[in-house]
Amino acid sequence: MKINEKEVFRLLISSYNPTVLGDVLIMVTGQATNAEQNVATNGDVTRLTKKDNNELVGVNLFNASQYVHDLKGNGQILLTESQIAEVNAAVKKAGFDFEVPFDNQPKFVIGHVETLVEHPDSDHLHIAQVDLGTEKLQIVCGAPNVGAGQKVVVAKIGAMMPDGKIIWPGKLRGVESYGMICSAHELGLPNAPQRHGILVLDAASQTGAPFDFAGDYSANY
Incomplete structure (x- = not known):
């Protein structure tokens, strides 16, 4: 979906x-x-x-x-x-006739990578189907350590990364992607490694739960 x-x-x-x-x-x-x-x-x-x-x-x-x-x-x-x-x-x-919507949905959530297949037009990208509990998203990911079965941190559409980048829907080499699977560095976590690779959470992490930026994830680096 x-x-x-x-x-x-x-x-x-x-x-x-x-x-x-x-x-x-x-x-x-x-x-x-x-x-x-x-x-x-x-x-x-x-x-x-x-x-x-x-x-x-x-x-x-x-x-x-x-x-x-x-x-x-x-x-x-x-x-x-x-x-x-x-x-x-x-x-x-001010005389305008529009309203700003209220949005309190978490934009950084824990996802479960259900399936992972190779991108048809890339030697390093993969296409992940990620379960977020209430919805499933297709996300194109280029991290070398991504794998099916993992619990990961997903920045959903509308997430603002610590560097100010906003996550929007897009295409990577022709394949639609609706979010980003994040590294510890991209999440701005303390002492995050600079190497390329996503943050893989413990298997017991709850799918769909908001990601707790205040947690200690150093053991997962």
């Missing part, structure tokens, strides 16, 4: 970094390059939409702490339902 496209774009990726960007709350709701976007600003709200279909892909809220309570962070943040209500009140006050 592949991820539903409507679900892909009913997500919210929020980031707040006042030290670097000032008091600006950045919210991404879809994928589009700068050239594919229309930009409109009313007051403290900037709306970004796709040029071809007017789909909402992003919202920037300036002077954000004046509108949203308890706004803290230094990178990706998860907005509460009440904070989203405050964001939408600011959007309405």
